Amino acid sequence: MRIDLHTHSRVSDGTDRPSDLVRAAAAAGLDVLGLTDHDTADGWPEAAAEAERLGLVIVPGIEVSTRTGGSSVHLLAYWPDPRDEPLARELAAIRADRDARLERIVARLVEHGLELTVEEVRAGSPDASSVGRPHVADALVARGYVRDRSQAFARWLAEGRPGALRKHAPETAEAIRLVRAAGGVSVLAHPWGRGGHRVLDEERIAALADAGLAGLEVDHYDHSEADRAGLRGVARELDLVVTGSSDHHGVGKTDHPLGLFTTDPEMLERLREQAG
Ligand code: AMP
Ligand code: ZN
Ligand code: FE
Ligand code: FE
Numbered sequence: 640m641r642i643d644l645h646t647h648s649r650v651s652d653g654t655d656r657p658s659d660l661v662r663a664a665a666a667a668g669l670d671v672l673g674l675t676d677h678d679t680a681d682g683w684p685e686a687a688a689e690a691e692r693l694g695l696v697i698v699p700g701i702e703v704s705t706r707t708g709g710s711s712v713h714l715l716a717y718w719p720d721p722r723d724e725p726l727a728r729e730l731a732a733i734r735a736d737r738d739a740r741l742e743r744i745v746a747r748l749v750e751h752g753l754e755l756t757v758e759e760v761r762a763g764s765p766d767a768s769s770v771g772r773p774h775v776a777d778a779l780v781a782r783g784y785v786r787d788r789s790q791a792f793a794r795w796l797a798e799g800r801p802g803a804l805r806k807h808a809p810e811t812a813e814a815i816r817l818v819r820a821a822g823g824v825s826v827l828a829h830p831w832g833r834g835g836h837r838v839l840d841e842e843r844i845a846a847l848a849d850a851g852l853a854g855l856e857v858d859h860y861d862h863s864e865a866d867r868a869g870l871r872g873v874a875r876e877l878d879l880v881v882t883g884s885s886d887h888h889g890v891g892k893t894d895h896p897l898g899l900f901t902t903d904p905e906m907l908e909r910l911r912e913q914a915g
Contacts, residue, residue, distance in 0.1 A: 642902040644673035644698060645715060645828065645856065645884035647891075648686070649766040651676035651702075652773035654889030656766065658689040665693045667897040671907065673717065673884065675700035675828075678733045679768040680721035698907070702828055703818070704733050705811040707847075710838040712811045712827070715856065715882075718914040719823025726821040729809055736807035737770050744775055744802045751801050753784060772796040772803075773891055788891055798833075812850035819851045824913045826854035826882055831870060832861025841873050848877045853913050858883025858900035880909045 647653030648660045655663060657674060664672040672695060674686045683699045690697040701721070703714040719726055745757050755778060763781060764774040776791030785791040796802040809817070815825045827847070830839045839847075844855070857870045858881075874881045883900035886892070 640671070640904045641669045641898055642671040642673075642904060642907055643669050643884050643887070643898050643900075644671075644700070644717070644826075644882050644902050644907070645675050645702070645859075646672060646887040646897065647676055647702075647889070648674060648682045649764070649889075650679055650682035651767060651769040652764075652771050652888060652891060654891045657682040657686040660887075660889070661686050661689040661693060661695060661697070664897050665695050669695065669898055669901075671696045671698060671902075672897075673698040673700045673715075675702045675715055677702050677769045677771060678704055678730050678737070680719075680730075681768040683721070701730070703730070703814050704806065704808040705814040706808040707811040707843060708838055710835075711805075711808065712835070712838065713829065714811060714814050714818070715826040715828045716814075716818040716821075716823045717826065717910060719818050719821035721821075723821035726817045729814070729817055733807055733809075734769050740804050740806045741770050741775070743804050744772070744796075747801050747804065748775070748779075748795060751795075753779070753782075753795075755779070755782065773888070775802060777891075787893075789893070812847055815847060815850045815852050822915050824853040824910050825851065826856055826880065826910070827852065828856050829859040829861045829886070830855055831866040832859060836866065836869075841876070844873055844879075845877055848879060852879065853910055854880030854882055854906070856884060857881045858902075859886060860895055860899060861886075880906050880913075882906060882910075 648657040776788040882902040885899040
């Protein structure tokens, strides 16, 4: 039983259509696929239809943009009802500010001498309900300014670069409560990736566990062996579920092939029990 609980489609910043992603997952030998586009559930129906055809199980998810201590924290929400009013309203607010931020990012890059328009970013990502920096990166690649998304982030979009503008995001604890009220369960995505250990120390994770957090994504590309061992210890301490996944973005992110890391079936079962 191979379970990958964190992937992205073209509905956010992955590069595959949801149905193509499901086909790729089946070809990669996965039995269970979590589709977790950023701040949207719009890819679920297409993924579910293809999964049914192929006999694969979809775990419907959303990677919710949140904030803790002023820093960005990604929260994986599994099985929430996307029609639940308070959750839907918050996700719509995040996406609306993603749209507004896109205009600010493009203006910023133009100030720095690049030629770029919001329209061309949009045209390059017609299926995206949730638009982000990776789409700006794609437009910079198309213009020939950079080689790939990684270089676009390194030069223009990563933290500390001109295009790294903030977007609206709810407090992580508040998002956990919204997800829970919508019948879902929450898992912290790559909690110690990209300097996250400075934000999400054990005390902060304990507070989130009190707010209803169900698990930690321990096995992730952005974690060192030491991060993984440390997080496993925190999970044991706080009785949290442990997951592993690829964070696959199609060809949008190298070194993240489907099934790169997987989740123990028993852990998925524990998550499932806490949902609903
Ligand atoms: P945004 O949603 O606009 O805040 O952009 C965050 C997304 O950009 C995440 O999904 C990351 O996967 C991606 N990302 C962040 N840093 C990098 C990087 N250095 N190279 C490529 N993609 C990145
Ligand atoms: Zn992403
Ligand atoms: Fe993430
Ligand atoms: Fe992700």
